[in-house]
Amino acid sequence: MISIQxxxxxxxREYERLEGNKSSGAIVTFTGTVRDMNLGDQVGGLFLEHxxxxxxxxxxxxxxxxxxxxxxxxxxxxxRIGQMYxxxxxxxxxxxxxxxxxAFAACEFMMDYLKTRAPFWKKETTPDGDRWVDERESDQxxxxxxx
Amino acid sequence: xxxxxxxxxxxxxxxxxxxxxxEGEYASLLSALKSQLAEKGEDWREVMMxxxxxxxxxxxxxRQDVALQPGDEIAFFPPVTxx
Numbered sequence: 001m002i003s004i005q006x007x008x009x010x011x012x013r014e015y016e017r018l019e020g021n022k023s024s025g026a027i028v029t030f031t032g033t034v035r036d037m038n039l040g041d042q043v044g045g046l047f048l049e050h051x052x053x054x055x056x057x058x059x060x061x062x063x064x065x066x067x068x069x070x071x072x073x074x075x076x077x078x079x080r081i082g083q084m085y086x087x088x089x090x091x092x093x094x095x096x097x098x099x100x101x102x103a104f105a106a107c108e109f110m111m112d113y114l115k116t117r118a119p120f121w122k123k124e125t126t127p128d129g130d131r132w133v134d135e136r137e138s139d140q141x142x143x144x145x146x147x
Numbered sequence: 148x149x150x151x152x153x154x155x156x157x158x159x160x161x162x163x164x165x166x167x168x169x170e171g172e173y174a175s176l177l178s179a180l181k182s183q184l185a186e187k188g189e190d191w192r193e194v195m196m197x198x199x200x201x202x203x204x205x206x207x208x209x210r211q212d213v214a215l216q217p218g219d220e221i222a223f224f225p226p227v228t229x230x
Contacts, residue, residue, distance in 0.1 A: 032230055048229070049154065049155050050229070051152075051154055051203075051206070051222060051224070053206055054203055054206035054207075054222070057206055057207075079229060079230075090230070091229070091230050111230060114229060114230050115227070115228075115229060115230040116226075116227065117208075117227065118227060118229050118230075119154065119203070119224060119227050119229075120227055120228065120229025120230070121154060121155035121156070121224070121225065121227060121228050121229070122228045122229070123155070132155060132156040132159075132225070132228075133228045134226075134228070135199075135225075135226035135227070135228055139230075
């Protein structure tokens, strides 16, 4: 259900895995990718650090909460770590549910919580050097909507 | 013995990934440990006293002051930016 990995993933294959359950009427997936711009600066690369052990637990807690809130048949979370470049895939969240409303909500909830609760940190390479990415207030506001 | 970990910008700022503190070398409360570490220098003080600093004890985030137990793993890190 959870993978934290340096390697890329195949969204098509992940989608097919979510299709397995015949009681599911809706599949929603989200794929996050590395942008080549941030805060007006060119981004040449991105390094993703995590807290081994705690990150897995935090993602599991987010999945548990999503499954308690909505009836979901299948959930998949993949987050890459290490060095990445613009255009690379970073994160995948996929859910299968009986109905679309639950699937959309659960997918968005998991991304909002992942961005504010799972211990990952981004460091980006810009023409002025490497810098740690600061948290965004809008991400916190998005997560707070679910409280 | 307790283990104190630092991640991301904090690890770089403090030039420290991990501290091992033996019995008698660390304060009994998390708040007191933060004060103790803040004495190590200006950078340490900034990290320990910042409102942005997040703390996890045994890999669970906490906002409360707690008593430290032998074997605890205490981690200090900045707000998370994954996804």
